[in-house]
Amino acid sequence: MHDYLKELNDNQREAASHMEGPLMIVAGAGSGKTKVLTTRIAHLLKQGVDAFNILALTFTNKAAAEMKERIEKILGNSEARNLYIGTFHSVFARILRAEAHKIGYPNSFTIYDSDDAKSLLKTIIKDNNLDDKLYKPQYIYGRISAAKNNLMGPIEYLQDKSIAQEDARSGRPLTGQLYAQYAARCFKNGAMDFDDLLFKMYELLVKHPDVLAKYQHKFRFVLIDEYQDTNIAQYQIIKMLAAVHENICVVGDDAQSIYSFRGATIENILKFQKDYEGAKVIKLEQNYRSTQNILNVANKVIGLNKNQIQKNLWTQNDTGEKLKLVRTLTDNDEGRFVADAIMEQKLRYHYNNKDFAILYRTNAQSRSFEESLRRLNIPYRIFGGLSFYQRKEIKDFIAYLRVIANPQDEEALKRIINYPVRGIGKTSIERIIIIANETDKTFWEVLQTPHLAGLKGAAAAAIDNFVLMMKSFQALMKTKDAYEVAFEVGKHTNLVKELYNDKSVEGLARYENVQELLNAIKEYTETPDEEGELTDKSLGTYLQNITLLTDADKDGDENQDVVKLMTIHAAKGLEFPCVFAVGLEENIFPSAMSLYDRDDLEEERRLFYVVITRAKHKLWISFANSRYRFGSLVQNEPSRFVDEVPPEYMDKSFAGLAGARTGAIARNTSAQQQQRSFTPKEKTEKVYVRPGSKAEETTTAREAAIQKVKAQVNTHIPSANFTASDPEDMEAGMKVEHQKFGIGTIMKMDGGAHNRIATIQFPNGGGEKKIMLAYAKLMIIK
DNA sequence: TAAACTGAGGTTTTT
């Protein structure tokens, strides 16, 4: 093995070879931060530190996986698998799982994602007869989340005068009550939300000194990545864990702090030296990533912020090209420009698709780029947005698994108790809820004895059957792994069958997704675990893992040759040869929410700094005069950040006034005509990959096919001479036209004289449909 | 009971 320390510059080497004592590394963008961190861990291992005694916390699973991989590469062995390395949330979830009973939770507690949390809040708000227009679940969730991130439980929240005032002033004086009920309900359900993973971890360590001592001694060395993005809860936990050995190493860059909306506070990095007296501070200021032009712009921009640690980021790289400023008329033109530019760059400079990233402020901006890339057959992939696990059919299936692992989970239970329909109706469920509340039992407990809830006959029998089935799954879980349980669930609940029988386009996609889920579970159970402890493949562990997975973490196949689309937040820590920073307009970037507060605005500027420093060679900055928002055209001024780029580093030849013959604008009309006549190409092998669909070719091709069909559904235009025919005349075998579904063939007829139902196969309109002839208008085609 | 219709509301950013 070569000498890994030789590859570092002086400062990097000093940081990487530091052994005992607190250390803060202030690492500018592109200064080799990850390299230092991984080298340091490798070095510690080389020096004889046991991997089991090292804790490394990151913000994304991806970052954790990458670090692990790089450490293994340096070491040339697989010792890295024993490191405790992962996101704050996943590492704490693991510890909480092991210690759950100490704080009254089942060890297979459920993790609620924000959708789960919000829907629970919604029911609580309704239970309290409050107006959910005022008490918006989203808003309440935000308040609760902020409280937890500041380590404030319901009791403290209710006692806090200034918070009470705030809530009163906003017209929501009962927020604290809702928080208390929400917390109680989560506890009863055996569930923790994302913030609880931090909050409960803190509680665990505070209330159980023995547990604290155990982990303090276990983790002799603690390393924290992206320290500028830690919040109060994370800060306190780290502080406690590192208190004995004080071998704490934090890496961060105040200029890249962009998560204050999640409770992150830049204070943590600023006060590190006060927290740990005699802490060593090393600055990494040489940038290895970007050209001089890009870096100059970045430095100038960030220099406009008031709050910051002084740094002087420099590089030995080439001067490089100037930034290109692009102005277009509309958001669609912006999309077209970018796709064209990518095409041109590929042809002229032999770039690959994967060398390009399109980075935007909000997820909703992706649409125009998707369309334009698709039109040019440029493969792309969107990171973020709706994840696979947020799809309805997946949530349904997972709800079964959740109930099996944790029958206390009332939310999941309510979701599946009558899906697929099994004759447990609304009234029965309401009864059970009332009894559960009265007797202070869980929903599941009441289900055991339906007759005590006043249910009898068919309803009680249906419940008995359901309970029996779920119990058999639970028994299965004791001996079988996650996949085997899931397989049985799919088989016995008719879930899969139901979707299989649904031959509509959407049904087909849903069926595919569930198959995909089963495959994923199988893959999970078959992959050898990397963690040191808790290496079980049980359902409980599986469920906790997937809830913490983000879309960006999946398919970490870096080498997929696709253009990448994501938010700037999601791009942090990544780099790309060519970057398009798009949508540089007031109200978008900076966001409309941040225009009236200095700190918020500075955070937006840091975000601008982040996007600039993602680029290695080339950077485009674009904005549109007007764009569609909620269906109507809105005009935005160019972003103030555009003016902050020094003109000498910027090429404005694409930013001519409207009407100038810049590429994008001149092409405007003809491109629109193309759009109208555009039909998807037949051979869509590996063209574009939508998020969550899993990047498999088959799925992709299928999605393309589905979209094609969908397009036809939406575009079917009724014949000019369309007149509804008399249902009496219709019989099986006839061809008929439907105004929306197009032409189809009647497969069979059912129903009585006045209630005739035709089963019709629409080849282009979404497969088989049952249509009641008394209501639908159909025309017989001769 | 399920499909079809209606209106409202939604866009920061993420574990």
Next chain:
DNA sequence: CCTCAGTTTA
């Protein structure tokens, strides 16, 4: 513009 929840509808 699009999605979702809630309501209508025969």
